[in-house]
Amino acid sequence: MPESDTMVSSLIELKRTDGEGLVAQLTRQLRNLIATGRLGKGRVLPSSRRLASDLGVSRNTVTYAFEQLAAEGYLAASHGRRPVVTTDGHERIERGAMAAGERAGKPRLSSWATKLQRADWPMSYRGQFKPLRPGVGDFREFPNEVWARYLRRSAVHAGRRELGPINRLGLREALAHYLASSRGVRATADQIMILPSAQAALTLIAATLISPGDTVWVEDPGYPGATAAFRASGALLTGIRLDEQGMQRMPGLPAPRLIFMTPSHQHPTGRLMSLARRTGFLGASRPGRTWIVEDDYDGEFHYDSRPVPALQGLDAHGRVFYVGTFSKAMRSDIRLGYLVAPKALVGTLEIAQQHMGLIGASHVQDALADFITDGHFLAHLRRLRRLYHARRDHLVAELERHLGGTLSIEVPPGGIQLVVRLKRGRADRAVAKRLVAAGVETRALSSLAVDRPCDHGLLLGFAAWRESEISAAVRTMASCF
């Protein structure tokens, strides 16, 4: 018996009690021996008969292992000959490469990814979800049982669905109807794209329309997700001042490529943009030159008057994108938002949508279409509207009672959050930090500034919290000030 043959079998240890079959064990161990260089290139292995006998296994076991390793390129095996190792151990190659890798340092990123690193979105709240985190709705109120039935029914009736369009027609139609009647959005179903989030819509628009150096106007202070999306695409941002009517017209500035705005409830102040301001921005934006992106992130929630129709509905020339989401009104983990796109861009955006993979699961889209059509969505919204209205009023009353001397409150006509300003010149970031340690999550207003320092204050969410939780949070805040 040649020495080399003895050695191979002595390097292998098969366990019959192992969950892994004998062929799999043998293949794996031989592969490792080759990969680590212990069986080097050119090494002739024992015949399958010999190795089977040495290991006390059937000859087929060894034959299968050899065939597998030959298929993987580790061995050359031809009928009647003993197999030969055909490769050097890759681990040794790896070791050589390691030194180079250690010298390589940080990976070089694209300009887009580099800019994202510096952005203030997504926010990294640390640890637990705490009252009064802004920007969220109350998922505890969501009728999970009803929704689960719709999901199940939709999944069972899968049929040939997967061959249909990625933006499901039923949901597009249900949304077109809902948006027309509730928000005054004027769109046909084919203009509606179903995306995994509202942020996805902003990134899709930025990727499709923004070239490096393009000018984009945003509200100042504004929504950091939009700031990040446009800046990462290479846009030069101009922060536009707000007054009581929202974003101010800036007649002196040359027309930008895109204007991002939240006219229903300005983020973060909650202010409503006046009609005059809306028509002014529309009149000044030339179709095909200046696009307007209207983010109606919480437009479902109005308390002091009937909802103001969307800006999109005033536009007759396809220059307004309308962005919305189900994450405030349903659950955020449904992962469905939507974009109403100008007709001229629908085809382009659908190709881009497929490339980015911004596609919601069909069965969820179909379930949601039925959930809306059967009236559950509007019923849930009505319920939330009552709840959130009461919670807004409760938060305002509690703040006035406990912190009226310290904070001035801007009461928004709707939405899910409000801004309070610090009456004395406190540093809001330090305050927010102290509050989160005490159990109250807020967002420092000054962190939402774009071009110029803004007032110091806090953004507080009221929609996701029960009145008792709101009271407790305000008491905590009072003890911190």
Added chain:
Amino acid sequence: MPESDTMVSSLIELKRTDGEGLVAQLTRQLRNLIATGRLGKGRVLPSSRRLASDLGVSRNTVTYAFEQLAAEGYLAASHGRRPVVTTDGHERIERGAMAAGERAGKPRLSSWATKLQRADWPMSYRGQFKPLRPGVGDFREFPNEVWARYLRRSAVHAGRRELGPINRLGLREALAHYLASSRGVRATADQIMILPSAQAALTLIAATLISPGDTVWVEDPGYPGATAAFRASGALLTGIRLDEQGMQRMPGLPAPRLIFMTPSHQHPTGRLMSLARRTGFLGASRPGRTWIVEDDYDGEFHYDSRPVPALQGLDAHGRVFYVGTFSKAMRSDIRLGYLVAPKALVGTLEIAQQHMGLIGASHVQDALADFITDGHFLAHLRRLRRLYHARRDHLVAELERHLGGTLSIEVPPGGIQLVVRLKRGRADRAVAKRLVAAGVETRALSSLAVDRPCDHGLLLGFAAWRESEISAAVRTMASCF
């Protein structure tokens, strides 16, 4: 009665039988009158008492409508005074802007979107899904009932899930285990990102790592989705020739920024890349300088030997991305794919993932984790493997029988599609066009060429079609040649 007051009420027509309430009807009609300019800026409206009397409605109805329009900015209304129209009709503004719009022509797109327009992905198969469309699995075999139960259960037990990570831990762990044992992928759960599709993974990688002018190597002929993703990001593509072992090493060329490959079953030829070739590419790619993207789009399906482990498992230095999808093994409308990322890039990619909105619904991720853990996924795969194996053999036998003189068949060791070459110099695009009209969908091989013309042939799918459907399709093909 002043004339103007008479006129306002005469312009309004309220229907008590309408589903829309009286306040809503009145508000809408007044808004339209202002918006269209029929009630111009400065126009004084009748008092609420007068208008209510003229219209035969309660005074509250008119008061509510006025308040709403005041909130929207159409009217100035103060207590005890008659309301005044405060805005010009936006429709007139719109009309002025129209002329500008008509001159503006086609919208200017970003460089990314412009390049996508020219790409050959997504394929636009016209009309119905027909045999032998390549690239798809058989969704008719999927256990919809079982899956629907998992979805329902997961949706009911929503709890506080939505506050968890977007890449669900349970699914990451189930996938890490499955990929290690079945595909030899070496990764911890936190390296796994759950995305809506495999294409999303390619776009995410391209957006994060590719800067305009970077070199990317792709297989030639290759996968058009990858070609499109990297080209759109500004990469300069080099198509690398294939031989029997797959992509050839090109020692003379300077190292690229990224290499895209499909080593398990090269797309489209189905060839298996040899181990020597794999270690060669790994050895030549310096960590942090040259990335390798391994697309294992149908790596679950092997028929002639045990599956060859993934290239990713040979890499000890985090230079390989591994991309996979559930769309071939489950249903494509589940919209879940995954990316195993090098550890050094996980944090960066997760930020980019959130910006793009590449997030799968949590309840679907959780349901899938349980579906895998309970053994349904592997059981379904085993069943599909037997089915697809038989279908591959059946397609090969039918092609040899009916078209053996016209086509030469390359039998792949696994996967869901195969390539046939046209023996006489026919134009494959014309052939594919004729076939689709006759009811057989194929893809012309020459349409997958990157840098140089390749053989003329057809890419045929076998996985999604029953043997009777395959037989019928081959008979149709025979009648067309």
